[in-house]
Amino acid sequence: MRLAELQTPCALIERSVLERNVATMARRMAELGVSLRPHVKTHKCAEIARRQGGFQGDAGGITVSTLAEARFFAGHGFRDITWALPLDPERLAAVAELQRGLEGLHLLLDDPAVLAAVEAFGSAHGVRFSVFLEVDCGYHRSGVDPGLGEAFELARRLAESPVVEFRGLLTHAGHAYRCQGAAELEAVAEEERSVTAGFAAELRAQGVPVPVVSVGSTPTMSRVRDLSGVDEVRPGNYVFYDLHQEAIGSCRRRDIALSVLATVVGCYPQSGRLVLNAGALALSKDRGAEHVEGFRGYGALLTADGSRVLDHLRLTGLSQEHGHVQSFPPERAAELPVGSRVRILPNHSCLTAALHEDYVVVDGDEVIETWRPVRGW
Numbered sequence: 164m165r166l167a168e169l170q171t172p173c174a175l176i177e178r179s180v181l182e183r184n185v186a187t188m189a190r191r192m193a194e195l196g197v198s199l200r201p202h203v204k205t206h207k208c209a210e211i212a213r214r215q216g217g218f219q220g221d222a223g224g225i226t227v228s229t230l231a232e233a234r235f236f237a238g239h240g241f242r243d244i245t246w247a248l249p250l251d252p253e254r255l256a257a258v259a260e261l262q263r264g265l266e267g268l269h270l271l272l273d274d275p276a277v278l279a280a281v282e283a284f285g286s287a288h289g290v291r292f293s294v295f296l297e298v299d300c301g302y303h304r305s306g307v308d309p310g311l312g313e314a315f316e317l318a319r320r321l322a323e324s325p326v327v328e329f330r331g332l333l334t335h336a337g338h339a340y341r342c343q344g345a346a347e348l349e350a351v352a353e354e355e356r357s358v359t360a361g362f363a364a365e366l367r368a369q370g371v372p373v374p375v376v377s378v379g380s381t382p383t384m385s386r387v388r389d390l391s392g393v394d395e396v397r398p399g400n401y402v403f404y405d406l407h408q409e410a411i412g413s414c415r416r417r418d419i420a421l422s423v424l425a426t427v428v429g430c431y432p433q434s435g436r437l438v439l440n441a442g443a444l445a446l447s448k449d450r451g452a453e454h455v456e457g458f459r460g461y462g463a464l465l466t467a468d469g470s471r472v473l474d475h476l477r478l479t480g481l482s483q484e485h486g487h488v489q490s491f492p493p494e495r496a497a498e499l500p501v502g503s504r505v506r507i508l509p510n511h512s513c514l515t516a517a518l519h520e521d522y523v524v525v526d527g528d529e530v531i532e533t534w535r536p537v538r539g540w
């Protein structure tokens with residue numbers, strides 16, 4: 164099958180780019196002496212997760228963001244899974260059931276009330292849970308502040324709890340997405356490492372064992388130079404990368420493996436407008452790295468074969484199923500009459516990928532296969 168025969172809109176994965184991204188990250192992390200537990204929320208797809216396992220064997224440890232992902236990947240032979248969202252105690256019964264068939268299902272929390280709920284459930288049902296303490300290394304989304312005594316106390320309680328197997332410390336430097344350029348990314352990567360490894364060292368000095376120090380985001384792991392004191396890393400987006408990653412300096416344009424193929428369904432050269440059949444539900448409304456370059460549109464438009472950037476076109480607006488394109492100068496809109504096809508590079512590939520039922524894997528013009536990800540929570 165050829166690209167031209169595909170129904171649009173559809174999500175395309177350029178196989179060679181995906182495989183290069185996966186191999187590059189695996190090699191770098193092996194060189195830095197850490198194990199890779201990739202975050203599979205970017206693709207939610209077993210075929211990609213198996214490729215990410217790479218040097219660790221077919222079904223290595225992974226990180227997920229939902230229990231639906233955990234169940235799906237367990238069903239595909241992944242036996243060691245970290246659920247990297249602060250634990251909702253209401254899901255403990257489901258966790259207890261799922262973990263029975265696994266080598267490990269690791270949870271995270273940052274709140275003594277959640278630990279109390281884990282202990283109550285564990286004592287009542289005779290089960291133990293593997294739990295990370297989530298640490299805030301500067302992102303300020305979730306996690307304990309390692310400078311506070313409460314953080315130390317919660318780590319000690321986790322280590323001493325009869326119901327908990329204390330897995331260690333986990334952090335995510337999401338603030339790296341606000342960086343601009345390699346030097347800033349390297350500084351945030353070093354902050355992520357030093358805050359977490361430093362807290363682990365303090366705890367160990369006080370007799371609290373910390374088995375695992377887990378860090379990682381795609382921007383930091385794409386630029387990090389030193390991971391001493393770290394055991395494992397959890398980047399996810401790097402399999403696809405995207406325009407945001409390019410703008411902040413994590414990747415090059417040619418590293419972007421995911422795109423959306425769309426068709427022109429409206430052409431209005433008098434006003435310089437085109438309408439595509441790819442709207443917010445094919446692309447997401449992520450606005451990209453506005454702090455670096457202002458708003459550049461909801462994606463970058465290329466020719467359908469991906470070979471040429473159409474930089475006279477700007478994807479200025481999205482409604483649910485319409486993509487609104489403006490041509491500069493207006494008359495050049497006539498170059499893409501109704502029925503023409505374009506390719507769109509996404510601002511944020513995780514969100515774009517999550518909107519598609521299938522991924523079409525391509526090698527240039529050739530359609531290789533279709534992969535089906537998991538959806539839901």
Ligand SMILES: Cc1ncc(COP(=O)(O)O)c(C=O)c1O
Pocket residue numbers: 202226247248334335337379380381382397398399400401
């Ligand atoms: C806890 C956690 N770990 C790892 C990741 C992966 O980071 P990235 O998406 O930058 O690859 C995320 C992403 O949000 C995350 O929330």
